[in-house]
Amino acid sequence: MLQIKQLHAGVEDKPILKGIDLTVRSGEVHAIMGPNGSGKSTLANVLAGRDGYDITSGQVLFDGEELLELDPEERAHQGLFMAFQYPVEIPGVSNSYFLRAAVNAKRQARGESEMDALEFMTFIKEKIKLLHLEGDLLTRSVNEGFSGGEKKRNEIFQMAVLEPRLCVLDETDSGLDIDALKTVADGVNALRSPERGFLVITHYQRLLNYIVPDFVHILMDGRIVKSGGKELAHELEAKGYGWIEEELAAGARG
Amino acid sequence: MSVSLEAPAVGLDSLTQIASALPPTPLRAAGLEAFRRSGIPTTRHEEWKYTSLRELAETSFVAASATDVAQLDLDAWLIADGPRIVLVDGQIAPEWCRLGIPGLDVRFGDRLTPTDRERIGSVAAIDATPFSALNAACHAEAVMIELARGAVIEPAIEILHVTIAGAEAVAAFPRLFILAHSEAEATIVETYATIGEGVTFTCAVTEGTVAANAHVEHVKVQRESEQALHIALTEIRQEGDSSLNTFSVTYGGKLTRNDLNIFLNGSNLHCRMDGVVVQNGGQVCDNHTRLDHAFPHCDSFEVYKHVLDDQAMAVFNGKIFVHLDAQKTDAKQTNQAILLSPSATMNSKPQLEIFADDVKCTHGATVGQLRSDALFYLRSRGIDETQARAILVYAFAAEVLEKIECEPVRNELERLLYEKLQA
Numbered sequence: 130m131l132q133i134k135q136l137h138a139g140v141e142d143k144p145i146l147k148g149i150d151l152t153v154r155s156g157e158v159h160a161i162m163g164p165n166g167s168g169k170s171t172l173a174n175v176l177a178g179r180d181g182y183d184i185t186s187g188q189v190l191f192d193g194e195e196l197l198e199l200d201p202e203e204r205a206h207q208g209l210f211m212a213f214q215y216p217v218e219i220p221g222v223s224n225s226y227f228l229r230a231a232v233n234a235k236r237q238a239r240g241e242s243e244m245d246a247l248e249f250m251t252f253i254k255e256k257i258k259l260l261h262l263e264g265d266l267l268t269r270s271v272n273e274g275f276s277g278g279e280k281k282r283n284e285i286f287q288m289a290v291l292e293p294r295l296c297v298l299d300e301t302d303s304g305l306d307i308d309a310l311k312t313v314a315d316g317v318n319a320l321r322s323p324e325r326g327f328l329v330i331t332h333y334q335r336l337l338n339y340i341v342p343d344f345v346h347i348l349m350d351g352r353i354v355k356s357g358g359k360e361l362a363h364e365l366e367a368k369g370y371g372w373i374e375e376e377l378a379a380g381a382r383g
Numbered sequence: 384m385s386v387s388l389e390a391p392a393v394g395l396d397s398l399t400q401i402a403s404a405l406p407p408t409p410l411r412a413a414g415l416e417a418f419r420r421s422g423i424p425t426t427r428h429e430e431w432k433y434t435s436l437r438e439l440a441e442t443s444f445v446a447a448s449a450t451d452v453a454q455l456d457l458d459a460w461l462i463a464d465g466p467r468i469v470l471v472d473g474q475i476a477p478e479w480c481r482l483g484i485p486g487l488d489v490r491f492g493d494r495l496t497p498t499d500r501e502r503i504g505s506v507a508a509i510d511a512t513p514f515s516a517l518n519a520a521c522h523a524e525a526v527m528i529e530l531a532r533g534a535v536i537e538p539a540i541e542i543l544h545v546t547i548a549g550a551e552a553v554a555a556f557p558r559l560f561i562l563a564h565s566e567a568e569a570t571i572v573e574t575y576a577t578i579g580e581g582v583t584f585t586c587a588v589t590e591g592t593v594a595a596n597a598h599v600e601h602v603k604v605q606r607e608s609e610q611a612l613h614i615a616l617t618e619i620r621q622e623g624d625s626s627l628n629t630f631s632v633t634y635g636g637k638l639t640r641n642d643l644n645i646f647l648n649g650s651n652l653h654c655r656m657d658g659v660v661v662q663n664g665g666q667v668c669d670n671h672t673r674l675d676h677a678f679p680h681c682d683s684f685e686v687y688k689h690v691l692d693d694q695a696m697a698v699f700n701g702k703i704f705v706h707l708d709a710q711k712t713d714a715k716q717t718n719q720a721i722l723l724s725p726s727a728t729m730n731s732k733p734q735l736e737i738f739a740d741d742v743k744c745t746h747g748a749t750v751g752q753l754r755s756d757a758l759f760y761l762r763s764r765g766i767d768e769t770q771a772r773a774i775l776v777y778a779f780a781a782e783v784l785e786k787i788e789c790e791p792v793r794n795e796l797e798r799l800l801y802e803k804l805q806a
């Protein structure tokens with residue numbers, strides 16, 4: 130469903146992504162691991178369509194369509210969802226209003242009828258239960274005054290409500306205690322299905338104990354330097370990123 | 384020697400003529416004298432630096448005097464189903480009023496008592512501004528609104544001011560006094576509206592006192608037409624242990640100038656001065672507020688938010704005086720603007736003058752565009768850019784309206800905000 134081919138992107142004159150190749154098929158969970166500053170968030174942001182990045186070359190196809198030519202909202206309508214590393218606070222806009230606007234925007238884009246307030250409430254109450262969230266989440270302003278854990282759970286909640294086909298999770302585990310991490314992982318696992326793909330971005334292997342990936346890729350300095358199965362994450366955990374660097378250096382010498 | 388270009392006298396002459404045509408009273412005479420002294424201020428006047436009154440000075444006005452008042456259709460301007468005071472062209476229209484509510488007495492004309500007459504002009508000085516003087520000179524009759532001790536009036540006391548526009552430029556001079564006795568509780572909404580097309584000038588004065596332990600919410604709504612000039616002074620004196628929340632909401636008008644002065648004349652007072660200004664096209668809105676903390680242990684909160692599109696221009700000038708005796712004052716002032724167009728302008732000037740030493744006073748001002756991170760967040764969830772902007776702008780302004788306690792009034796102002804933003 131997602132094909133990234135030789136993607137180069139950066140800000141101003143600074144190259145950040147230096148030739149990414151990655152294919153995600155329906156039903157697969159891919160983990161992207163990498164040290165801070167390796168370009169993980171840049172990759173997620175470029176996929177979601179955030180302004181401010183120059184895409185210097187390469188191509189991204191989503192179901193065969195050029196993703197990079199779409200507006201962020203069109204990408205969402207096509208079924209892309211990014212859980213933000215730093216969710217944004219929006220005072221004055223209630224979560225329920227925000228979500229209904231999002232759900233209806235997507236339905237409208239697909240030629241489906243809009244949900245009225247009542248239908249929406251019934252639909253959303255189930256999702257709330259699924260994620261063990263507090264009911265007052267809906268009346269509170271989007272992320273305003275939320276703790277770090279609440280913000281991340283709200284991201285997963287939005288994901289559950291919007292039912293995307295490709296989910297990009299940018300360090301959804303960072304700053305979570307173990308209970309919150311499990312809740313988040315449960316939420317993600319509940320959404321796993323043969324029709325849905327996942328790109329789980331993380332710095333630590335910890336999350337991958339709960340969301341077991343099919344593939345693991347290591348991103349360093351804007352390149353995927355190593356790919357493998359879930360055991361690669363364990364290896365990385367045991368040996369650290371230094372191990373990869375040494376291996377790469379040895380490769381370059383040999 | 385250069386030839387000096389005098390401001391045209393057309394406006395001034397026509398306004399003084401309106402005053403001269405009325406039966407003389409001491410109040411009118413004093414007003415006219417003060418107005419003659421000040422004239423129509425120009426932008427050289429510090430208090431009028433950004434707001435030009437050229438159109439006012441160049442227009443010849445006649446006194447507005449409606450006929451067929453009973454035939455008017457006022458539904459669009461009315462909000463709640465409670466007591467109602469309607470003024471048409473600055474004069475009370477008894478056939479539209481809904482009075483006789485226990486605890487609320489409304490007096491005008493012959494029913495004004497000698498004490499009422501003494502009160503009128505006692506809070507808002509006749510020469511407080513050039514236009515309070517003009518109002519004193521030209522008002523047809525003052526209306527006294529008295530809330531009895533302990534009266535709790537629901538849902539809201541609605542005061543509707545309509546000016547009827549026509550072929551000639553008309554001027555109206557409504558004048559109110561709100562007298563809230565101790566322990567009274569009420570929301571008072573003053574809506575200003577125009578019917579018909581043509582230039583209008585509303586020159587209004589509302590003065591009032593809020594007695595001990597009273598709790599008053601005062602909401603002023605500017606919904607006049609885009610040909611309307613509007614200059615108003617609201618001046619209120621608040622006594623010990625009372626609370627007063629004021630909201631000034633400006634959606635309409637071509638040029639709106641509000642002076643809002645509140646004098647905190649006692650201890651343990653709470654005062655709120657909030658404002659929402661949404662303007663587009665060539666609309667101009669100038670809010671000057673003044674808050675005097677004269678006694679210890681009072682809180683004041685002031686938040687003014689502006690949404691400006693096209694060539695709209697707004698001014699916020701917020702003065703807070705903390706007098707020598709006003710120890711333990713807690714005063715917080717914020718003014719914010721979102722500019723939706725590169726040609727919209729915001730001029731803001733906070734002015735805090737603090738003479739007491741043990742106080743907490745803060746002020747902050749921001750002018751900017753919508754936050755790009757918030758915009759991207761909404762869009763990434765599928766909400767298109769136009770709608771995402773609308774949601775953020777609405778939320779920005781609605782945050783102030785949410786503080787209005789009276790629900791029907793709050794809901795109506797939110798609905799009107801939504802409508803205005805669609806324009």
Ligand SMILES: Nc1ncnc2c1ncn2[C@@H]1O[C@H](COP(=O)(O)OP(=O)(O)O)[C@@H](O)[C@H]1O
Nearest residue numbers: 140145163164165166167168169170171172181
């Ligand atoms: N908008 C930006 N402006 C300047 N530098 C940026 C910007 N975004 C990212 N970078 C830089 O690009 C590199 C990769 O950043 P990022 O994608 O956030 O990495 P990661 O998410 O892996 O920590 C870092 O050196 C970061 O400082």
Ligand SMILES: [Mg+2]
Nearest residue numbers: 169170214300
């Ligand atoms: Mg990151």
